[in-house]
Amino acid sequence: MTDVMRFLTAVYARLLRLYPPGFRAEFAEEMLAVFSAALEDARAAGAWPAVRCFLRELAALPASINQASRIERQHNTRSYRIHRLRFAARYNSLWFGGLLLMLGLSRFLRSGEMTPIRAFQLLLSLSLLLAWRWERTGGLIAMLGGALLCGLGMWGAYVSSQGETLPVQLLITLVGLLWGAPFLIFGGLFVRARTLAEA
């Protein structure tokens, strides 16, 4: 490699610093290697092709930096969305799951009786808290349990509200539905956050 080639490669390496950090970390080394190879090939064809190769890079630089910045922004937007989603899932599940877990445990300690439905609720509350660590598994358990609770709640409400007027029946059924809905929603948030993070 001649001094001129070495100089042009060094200039290109400096210019790579203009790219956004994430893009640079991922591609800069490869880009420099490709540029060196292209420059070497061009030099074999003469001085002018080598200069043209360098000028072509220079001319394309603003557009490609702009494109790389756009890509980086999209990545950042996605990371921010995941962060927000995860925060919402954790914050809400901490309150909701934690509250239900404490309520369930205190009732169990007071009465000494563990009904199947209470055990199920405790398990679901626990799964919401476990989803902090195992987002997909915890989230899926919470979602499935939530769906089951919704169904049970609606069915129970419907049966117990027989003989009431239709609006009252609907209201009671809605309350029954809401019984499992938070598990469904917060579990879904965890699963969504994990899916986005893996994408």
Add this chain to the structure above:
Amino acid sequence: METSQEHLPVSEATFLILLSLAQESRHGYAIMKDVEALSQGRVSLSTGTLYGALSRLLDQRWIERVEDELPEQSSRTRKRYRLSEQGRHVLQAESQRLEQLAAMARLRLAENLS
């Protein structure tokens, strides 16, 4: 569910990069040279443009990156790119679209002449 049709049309540079990877996986410089050869010297990608496009294609999952170990420098790896299944569908769909357009153009031109 996303279909390949939703991504059409693709830019000429994207089409040529996908086409370059249709037969085999290639590293960056080989893609650059092949794109130039495929376009008969008309499209000459700069390194920045190429990697901007590769980054976007990786994001869209139309291509995948594979790493080759370099035996003489064991700590370094060379990256190659290959067409993913999704990328292959997009390339096929775009080829069909271009074929239909060309057929239509030929038909209209023939009608004009007769």
